[in-house]
Amino acid sequence: MKHNATNKIQELHNFGEFGGVNPSISDSSTYTFLSAKTMFDTFEGNTEGCYLYSRHSSPSNLYLGEALAALEGTETANVTASGMGAITAVILQLCNSEDHIVSSRTIYGGTYAFMKNFLRKFNINTSFIDITKTELVEKAITPKTKMIFCESISNPLLEVADIRELSKLAKKYNIPLVVDNTFSPLSIAPANLGADIVIHSLTKFINGTSDSVAGAVCGSKEFCLSLKDVHDGAGMLLGSTLDSLRASFVLKNMRTLHIRMKKHSENALFLAQNFEKDGLRVVYPGLKSHPGHHTLKKQMVSEYGYGGIMTIDVGSLENANNLMELMQKKNLGYLAVSLGFYKTLFSAPGTSTSSEIPLEEQKSMGLSDGLIRFSIGLDNDIQRTYNLMKECMQSLHILDPKVATAAV
Numbered sequence: 252m253k254h255n256a257t258n259k260i261q262e263l264h265n266f267g268e269f270g271g272v273n274p275s276i277s278d279s280s281t282y283t284f285l286s287a288k289t290m291f292d293t294f295e296g297n298t299e300g301c302y303l304y305s306r307h308s309s310p311s312n313l314y315l316g317e318a319l320a321a322l323e324g325t326e327t328a329n330v331t332a333s334g335m336g337a338i339t340a341v342i343l344q345l346c347n348s349e350d351h352i353v354s355s356r357t358i359y360g361g362t363y364a365f366m367k368n369f370l371r372k373f374n375i376n377t378s379f380i381d382i383t384k385t386e387l388v389e390k391a392i393t394p395k396t397k398m399i400f401c402e403s404i405s406n407p408l409l410e411v412a413d414i415r416e417l418s419k420l421a422k423k424y425n426i427p428l429v430v431d432n433t434f435s436p437l438s439i440a441p442a443n444l445g446a447d448i449v450i451h452s453l454t455k456f457i458n459g460t461s462d463s464v465a466g467a468v469c470g471s472k473e474f475c476l477s478l479k480d481v482h483d484g485a486g487m488l489l490g491s492t493l494d495s496l497r498a499s500f501v502l503k504n505m506r507t508l509h510i511r512m513k514k515h516s517e518n519a520l521f522l523a524q525n526f527e528k529d530g531l532r533v534v535y536p537g538l539k540s541h542p543g544h545h546t547l548k549k550q551m552v553s554e555y556g557y558g559g560i561m562t563i564d565v566g567s568l569e570n571a572n573n574l575m576e577l578m579q580k581k582n583l584g585y586l587a588v589s590l591g592f593y594k595t596l597f598s599a600p601g602t603s604t605s606s607e608i609p610l611e612e613q614k615s616m617g618l619s620d621g622l623i624r625f626s627i628g629l630d631n632d633i634q635r636t637y638n639l640m641k642e643c644m645q646s647l648h649i650l651d652p653k654v655a656t657a658a659v
């Protein structure tokens with residue numbers, strides 16, 4: 252294997268100040284200079300490897316950045332205070348007013364709202380395209396296009412982007428391909444497939460404990476330094492800096508990412524296969540029935556599986572709401588947005604995380620009212636979870652109560 256991300260992450264070791272097994276947490280917003288000349292040089296742009304002020308960089312953030320660069324196989328990575336902090340900084344760094352973006356149409360609601368509404372202030376227009384149709388993506392490119400944006404596995408419809416194909420297109424037109432890889436850390440490595448910039452919301456799987464909000468931009472040294480530039484870097488000037496304490500939490504949680512991702516994937520595949528057998532409309536890229544199954548297989552690192560996110564369509568919003576409330580009551584998970592927690596989380600995207608997308612557009616992209624998005628947890632006995640979820644569905648007549656619960 253060309254790039255084993257978990258090995259690379261595990262090879263990194265930065266000891267603490269007193270030989271602690273974890274690096275010390277930097278507890279300073281500002282740093283002393285030994286000479287006035289060095290301070291001048293630093294402000295003039297020679298900032299690499301220098302601590303100046305913690306909005307620019309801090310040791311804790313650099314340790315986490317190193318681990319994220321190892322995860323994605325990029326030269327370096329910058330950490331940010333949220334996933335949106337990473338996305339907005341990258342967009343505003345790459346685009347000037349009047350520029351144009353080609354984006355997947357099924358993306359995180361916040362990213363969609365930023366492109367569709369906020370960027371209007373700068374007359375930056377976005378064409379939202381079905382990213383699985385490369386010929387449509389190519390047609391949408393104009394001389395003003397400054398980035399192609401997609402999620403490797405999209406939120407919430409789980410469309411799979413063919414990153415190799417998209418990167419060929421991006422290179423042909425000399426446009427950077429930016430991939431949000433939040434749904435598939437380890438299982439997809441977009442930079443190895445040709446993406447130029449990889450973004451994460453660390454809030455989700457990478458941190459995995461639903462206690463922190465954080466993000467990252469993984470890319471070339473040149474691009475990541477440009478984001479930090481004191482004169483015109485969007486990362487530095489928009490100011491979405493991650494706090495050192497949070498950075499140290501996320502780094503410690505990353506140590507178990509490989510084990511968690513395997514278990515999330517194993518549990519999600521089990522539930523998806525069995526619910527599909529029961530006749531439910533299940534969307535999970537690990538199922539042969541999924542339109543992106545083949546594309547995902549071609550580009551994934553198979554040991555981490557098809558990921559922890561699946562959706563089930565239970566026909567109506569009323570069914571969805573009743574089922575989610577009942578499953579929460581039976582302690583099968585929480586009715587909550589977000590993903591990557593040890594406990595299963597479920598929400599109806601149409602009325603929550605994708606509510607920024609107008610109703611007609613939700614319909615045209617296949618986002619129906621009865622859709623429930625599941626982030627499958629780390630349940631030790633997934634057969635038991637399946638049986639209990641199925642009982643909930645049967646008691647609400649979403650599944651025929653006469654069918655026995657006999658999956659193996």
Ligand SMILES: *Cc1c(COP(=O)(O)O)cnc(C)c1O
Nearest residue numbers: 333334335359406433452454465
């Ligand atoms: C949650 C999420 C984001 C935004 O991340 P925050 O950390 O909440 O700012 C971006 N993209 C995807 C795919 C997400 O799931």
